[in-house]
Amino acid sequence: MQPLPETFYDQPTLELARSLLGCVLVNETEEGNTSGYIVETEAYLGATDRAAHSFQNRRTKRTEIMFGKAGMVYTYTMHTHCLVNVVSGEIGQPEAVLIRAVEPKQGLHLMEKRRPVTKIENLTSGPGKLTKAMGISTADYGRSFLEPPLYIAEGFTPDSITQGKRIGIHNSGEAKDYPYRFWITGNKFVSK
Numbered sequence: 001m002q003p004l005p006e007t008f009y010d011q012p013t014l015e016l017a018r019s020l021l022g023c024v025l026v027n028e029t030e031e032g033n034t035s036g037y038i039v040e041t042e043a044y045l046g047a048t049d050r051a052a053h054s055f056q057n058r059r060t061k062r063t064e065i066m067f068g069k070a071g072m073v074y075t076y077t078m079h080t081h082c083l084v085n086v087v088s089g090e091i092g093q094p095e096a097v098l099i100r101a102v103e104p105k106q107g108l109h110l111m112e113k114r115r116p117v118t119k120i121e122n123l124t125s126g127p128g129k130l131t132k133a134m135g136i137s138t139a140d141y142g143r144s145f146l147e148p149p150l151y152i153a154e155g156f157t158p159d160s161i162t163q164g165k166r167i168g169i170h171n172s173g174e175a176k177d178y179p180y181r182f183w184i185t186g187n188k189f190v191s192k
Contacts, residue, residue, distance in 0.1 A: 001024060001026060001035070002153060003145065003146050003151035003152065004023065004146075004151075005146075008071075009070035011088075012088075012089075013043045013044075013089055013096075013097060016043070016088050016097055017041040017043040017180065017182050018161055018182050020038050020041050020152070021038055021039065021041060021158050021182060021183070022037060022038065022039075022157055022184065023037070023038050023152050023153065024036070024038070024105060024152065025037075025150075025152055026106075026148075026151050026152070027136055027149060027150050028150075031110055031135065032107055033106060034104075034107030034110055034111055034134045035106040035134075035153075036105050036124055036130065036134065036189075037102060037105055037156070038102055038152075039101050039103050039183060039184045039189050039190055040100035040181070040182070040184070040187075040189075041098060041100055041182050042166045042167070042180055043095070043096075043097050043098075043180040043181075043182075044085075044095060044096050044098065045095050045180070046066070046089060046093055046095040047093070050173045050174070050175035051166060051172035051175040052094070052096070053066070054067075054094030054096075059094075065141060065142050066096055067091070067092055067093075067094045068087060068091060070086075070089060071086065071087065071144060071146055072086075072142065072143070072144055072145070073085075073087070073140050073142065073143040073150060074086070074087050075131075075136065075137065075141045076141070077138060078127075078128070079128075080128075081127070081129075081131065081132070082128065082131040082132070082136060083128060084099050084127070084136050084140070085097060086099065098127060099127065099130065100126065100127050100130075100167075100181070100183075100190075101126060101129075101189050102124045102134075102189065103124070103188075104120075104133075104189075111123055111124065111134065114133050114134075115132045115133040123189075125188075125192065127191075158184045158185070159185075160185035160186070161182055161184060161185060162182070162183050162185045163179050163182050164179055164181050165177055165178070165179060165180075166180050166181045167181065
């Protein structure tokens with residue numbers, strides 16, 4: 001698999017959040033390689049989005065990468081889980097797309113070793129679950145999705161995409177109701 005070209009990331013954040021569905025997230029590690037089809041995303045529109053870490057152009061050590069080029073890796077810790085985002089938008093316009101869930105494609109045994117589950121659909125059906133299963137960590141912060149070890153490759157075009165409210169952002173005013181979450185309709189790996 002080859003990383004998607006830089007031009008793929010040159011689209012508005014909401015469109016990118018949809019376009020990422022069906023693409024393949026790949027992580028190559030010393031333990032082995034894992035990959036999964038992206039089945040759920042959430043868009044965060046930066047300065048004007050109360051749910052975004054970069055709301056009002058908040059610039060911190062954590063959000064700094066969001067002000068950079070589209071296609072960069074933005075990881076951070078939420079509670080005890082690492083979450084992975086694709087930086088989007090123009091340089092200086094701090095937007096990102098959270099990868100919420102993937103459907104395992106490659107390295108299933110390694111994913112299950114890292115994150116043992118009794119039901120396969122619980123393996124990568126959430127943003128913290130998929131990073132643990134795929135070995136993605138905050139050490140990946142600032143990498144580019146344009147080259148290994150962590151990259152996004154071409155996958156398939158979903159037959160149907162559903163759009164709705166984002167999850168877990170209750171204290172973000174009107175932004176909690178924005179329909180910026182996208183998922184492949186009926187996919188069993190979409191977060192519950």
